[in-house]
Amino acid sequence: MGKIEEAIKQAQFKDVYNKAVVNLLYTHSYLVGFQTSVLKPQDISPEQYNVLRILRGQQGKPATIAAIQERMLNTMSNASRLVDKLKAKDLVKRDECPENRRKVDVLITDKGLRLLDLLEPQIAILNKKVIHLEEAELDLLNGLLDKLRG
Amino acid sequence: MGKIEEAIKQAQFKDVYNKAVVNLLYTHSYLVGFQTSVLKPQDISPEQYNVLRILRGQQGKPATIAAIQERMLNTMSNASRLVDKLKAKDLVKRDECPENRRKVDVLITDKGLRLLDLLEPQIAILNKKVIHLEEAELDLLNGLLDKLRG
DNA sequence: ATTCAATTGATGTATATACAATTATTGTAG
DNA sequence: CTACAATAATTGTATATACATCAATTGAAT
Numbered sequence: 044m045g046k047i048e049e050a051i052k053q054a055q056f057k058d059v060y061n062k063a064v065v066n067l068l069y070t071h072s073y074l075v076g077f078q079t080s081v082l083k084p085q086d087i088s089p090e091q092y093n094v095l096r097i098l099r100g101q102q103g104k105p106a107t108i109a110a111i112q113e114r115m116l117n118t119m120s121n122a123s124r125l126v127d128k129l130k131a132k133d134l135v136k137r138d139e140c141p142e143n144r145r146k147v148d149v150l151i152t153d154k155g156l157r158l159l160d161l162l163e164p165q166i167a168i169l170n171k172k173v174i175h176l177e178e179a180e181l182d183l184l185n186g187l188l189d190k191l192r193g
Numbered sequence: 194m195g196k197i198e199e200a201i202k203q204a205q206f207k208d209v210y211n212k213a214v215v216n217l218l219y220t221h222s223y224l225v226g227f228q229t230s231v232l233k234p235q236d237i238s239p240e241q242y243n244v245l246r247i248l249r250g251q252q253g254k255p256a257t258i259a260a261i262q263e264r265m266l267n268t269m270s271n272a273s274r275l276v277d278k279l280k281a282k283d284l285v286k287r288d289e290c291p292e293n294r295r296k297v298d299v300l301i302t303d304k305g306l307r308l309l310d311l312l313e314p315q316i317a318i319l320n321k322k323v324i325h326l327e328e329a330e331l332d333l334l335n336g337l338l339d340k341l342r343g
Numbered sequence: 344a345t346t347c348a349a350t351t352g353a354t355g356t357a358t359a360t361a362c363a364a365t366t367a368t369t370g371t372a373g
Numbered sequence: 374c375t376a377c378a379a380t381a382a383t384t385g386t387a388t389a390t391a392c393a394t395c396a397a398t399t400g401a402a403t
Contacts, residue, residue: 046339051264053250057313059331060320064224066338068266071221073342074214079391088358100203108382114201116218117360123383125359145368145381163207170210175343181209184341187334188216189196192223193325229361240389258352267390273353275389295351295398 077173081165085158086132090117094125095159098135098151105148107140134158227323231315235308236282240267244275245309248285248301255298257290284308 047066048054056062078089087095097114098106111122126149129135134155140146176184197216198204206212228239237245247264248256261272276299279285284305290296301309326334 045342047335050342051266053264058317058320059328059335060317060324063324063326063331063334063338064228064320065266066335067217067221067224070338070341071217072267074217076391078214083391090359109380114203116201116215117222121360121383123381127383128358143369143381147382167208167210170208170214173343174210174213174341176213176337176341178209180337180340181213183333184213184337185197185209185216187326187330187337188213188220190330191220191324191326191334192195192200193323226361233361238388259350271353271390277353278388293351293399297352 074173077169078166081162081169085162087134087158087162090115091125091129091134092162094122094129095134095151095155098149099156099159101151103150105138105140105150107146108149109146111149129155224323227319228316231312231319235312237284237308237312240265241275241279241284242312244272244279245284245301245305248299249306249309251301253300255288255290255300257296258299259296261299279305 047062047069048056050069051065053065056065075089078092082089082092093116094111097111100114108122108126111126115122126135126137130137132154133152136150136152138148138150140148174181197212197219198206200219201215203215206215225239228242232239232242243266244261247261250264258272258276261276265272276285276287280287282304283302286300286302288298288300290298324331
């Protein structure tokens with residue numbers, strides 16, 4: 044695949060900022076495509092997978108919709124409907140919060156935990172296969188991305 | 194904002210590959226959010242903006258739907274419907290290709306070119322504001338992303 | 344020349360995003 | 374206590390993605 048200029052057949056960019064943005068968008072699409080190839084056979088989307096991991100990170104404590112939203116990768120999205128979809132598959136359960144009836148308590152189920160146990164090794168293997176960087180380079184990339192956002 | 198661990202309130206990652214994927218997805222969302230803030234007042238989406246830039250890159254030569262698709266950042270998407278939306282706004286025109294009636298010739302209009310002239314300086318200013326990296330770091334980032342995809 | 348395959352684009356469906364608007368509940372000020 | 378504001382989640386709408394399928398046109402083989 045190589046350089047971004049070849050990948051999207053664009054001769055040049057206005058400036059290096061623009062090039063970096065395009066490169067990031069393109070790489071994002073590259074990675075999401077691979078992730079989806081693992082998740083789709085289990086009928087789960089990347090976003091649903093993300094929500095499941097957030098819920099497991101709660102270690103048994105329930106999370107409200109707002110708490111899930113806050114931790115999601117896509118900032119202003121719609122955790123409510125994602126939780127709906129996951130509940131329909133028995134991967135999470137959702138109960139009215141007793142001390143505040145505006146809130147809902149969302150918990151991952153055993154079935155949800157088992158699905159994560161199945162998926163995560165597959166994702167890990169795939170990541171190593173399609174990310175052609177060594178650990179030191181990944182550390183560097185992570186540092187640059189953190190700094191980019193300021 | 195700082196480190197990705199704080200941004201999404203996750204203590205640690207399984208491995209550095211996983212962390213890099215999450216960091217990329219999160220940074221993607223960060224950047225697209227800002228781009229949208231410039232594009233939305235002109236009633237145009239990031240994807241439509243991308244198609245307009247591809248068409249301008251043709252320098253007067255028409256592009257088929259397949260050619261647009263090939264250059265798009267989101268690989269297997271739907272250029273056909275995006276062109277529809279742009280045509281409804283008179284930003285592109287679409288004609289049946291005379292020598293092969295399966296194909297369509299898509300061209301950017303003067304109105305489309307003027308919109309790009311309006312938007313691009315705004316995007317450039319915004320990019321410099323929200324991307325907290327210097328040019329050397331951006332070169333490094335671009336190199337890492339290119340290498341990541343192999 | 345006719346048939347069958349390949350190409351090109353359009354369309355249908357499910358999912359998700361980005362907002363705005365709405366509903367229900369809780370908190371607070373007068 | 375009542376009215377109003379703030380909070381939490383749901384719902385509605387427009388847009389886009391990811392596929393799969395379909396229709397039309399063209400190319401190729403017999």
